[in-house]
Amino acid sequence: MNSFNLESLILLQQLEKVTKNDIATWGGVSLPTLSKILNRQKEAPDSLFERVSDNSGYPLEFFQRDTSIPPAYELTYRHTSRTTIQELNAIAAEYSLLSDVADTLAGKMNIKSKAGWIDQIAPKTESITHADIERLASLARQYMNLPAHGAVSNVTRALERCGIVVAPLHALTPDDADTKLSSDGVTHPLSNDELLSIGFKEDSNAGDRDRFTKAHELGHLILHKYRRLERYSEMEREAHAFAGAFLMPEDDAKTLINPNIMLSDFLQLKASWGISIAALISRGYDMNILSRDRWRSLYMQLSARGWRKTEPITVVKEKPLLLQQILQKEYGDKNGFIDSFTAEHELGIRFGYLDVWAGGLIEQGSELGYRARRF
Template sequence: MIERGKRELTVESAYRIARATGTPLEFFGFKSATYSAEEINFRKSSKTSARGREYAVQAFKEIERISISLEKAPVRIKNTDIPVAEEADIVSDNDIEAFALDARRCAGLADDEPVRNVIRTIERTGAAVAPLAVSVEDPALLDGHSGLSRWDESAARATVAFISGQPGDRQRFTLAHEFGHVVLHTRRNLPLELRETEANLFAGAFLLPRTVAIENLSETLTLHGYMRIKSRYGISVQAAISRAKRLGIISAQRYKSLMIQISSRGWRKAEPVEVGIEKPARLWTELTATYGPKPYFPASPDLGVAPVFLEQWIPAREGRAAGRTTTPTDSNVVSFAARGRQS
């Protein structure tokens, strides 16, 4: 009842929740973000649950708040500028190709060069990237979800979140898709379906530029040929085939034939050619620069977030020190919407 705003949160209730969940009392002093879920770019399927959507939105709002708090951390990181579509822009497919190419060039990539690490490329723009996972007690909670992003330009940075556990090729496309939202939709307010279509086109162009696609893809290219493209550019076979169709390199009939072959081989959800999982670094760098090499417990009261969530959203980089916390369970999860309602 409290978490849905149907009852006021009393001081006594706040203490009780804090004791039961390990949430710092400071959590309840932060105001809840007032923007709606519709203001978040949200890559998900139609089969997501209402509970999962609510969890993802509230978790994203917390991640965004933390990322903005850490933006002024004492670190020396030079940000790269990125192109951003203006509010009045009417954006064609060719424009999206150009925006993706410009974003690649701003990252220092040659036009035919693979994006070695999508997360690092996004982080170098100043954006915060964070994983979003669920407890082991409810592993299906975020089924159907892929990623979220938002950049309110009153804040200094964009925030991008991705759902943990995706295969590497899907993770990279999700991240490139969310980066597309940052570039194309920070200043342009469009219907959801159109935003998603544009972000998908941007992701394909970002990972596999048009000149590369035209040179390497063809009507007769076999699945093994697409696998070679995947191994070099880190884009899934299915996304590369869709890219070829979108660019007019292959016919609708050839597209259908290739997709039937993929289905018959059981590749729809798991393709051959493993693509590595990428991990964020920037928020961890900022967190440790502010709170030291074991940051979770000292940062918890300042940020108003339980250490277990900080560890989940800002995982330690491999080989770096970090104080371990317990794994979150249903019993120590508190709704983010509860704060800021003390009587």
């Protein structure tokens, strides 16, 4: 018999947001029988996995993988009381697959971690100060070979040069327009993979928000590698502060933001730094440059102009390249076409996920370069 993993059925259920009854139907068994199989009261025949594979479109190797899903509380996805269990499960399941695929590719291609510096600078004491966060953001720039001052020209590329896979997640970009997700990014600070991973929401969000999300998740990777705070909101506050400090260093903030700055002045700053007006105002307040009254006044003006929802000045979105380049090197040909069949079966994952994570892949045999998004 093949070494099929029962947990893969749960993983599939979470990824597809379906019920156990759906899995039973795909597998050609009754729900009571599936329950007994999952509870180890009855042995699962190979035919069950073969039928589920045929009906779900997942390669048979998916059901042989040993992917472990980290507990939701270990992931940095910001969840609220409105967050559904289904939402959390889908994001945790897809993120775990992304991490597993990235680590598998690293092993196949002998790619070694370039992010060991995170372990070196990650704080281990429970309590850290604002000054500590400023210092760690400065150190991160140093280890990432970024200038000490000035804007980060491309946050995504800076992360990828450190061997951090940055990928849009299907679960963070739901097909249902009515679904309101709680967060735009997710990572796993406790991970020891050769290639760390950051998942983000790929939609019409402005490029400035996209850049901040990725810097925010980098903050989690550093600040919460060895620290797990009792209040999740405090972890979020720290990561926000880190993102602000990483994107606009302390000396730059003190030079460019003054106590009497006008809302219109932030337009040029946004265009030059790739940071939203709202985040720049928060940065000024966090640095004690702006008083609470001035901070409140600027936010009221932001709301009055309708800029809380849609800000002026477009910041171009950054496109990840690392995972696409790795997949191209391992499974591509000289014309840029991907051997999707081999990739699916060697990695044990639907090609549609690889396509989404890599930002678009072209299959061998695709007519006119058809991009195979299979969701």
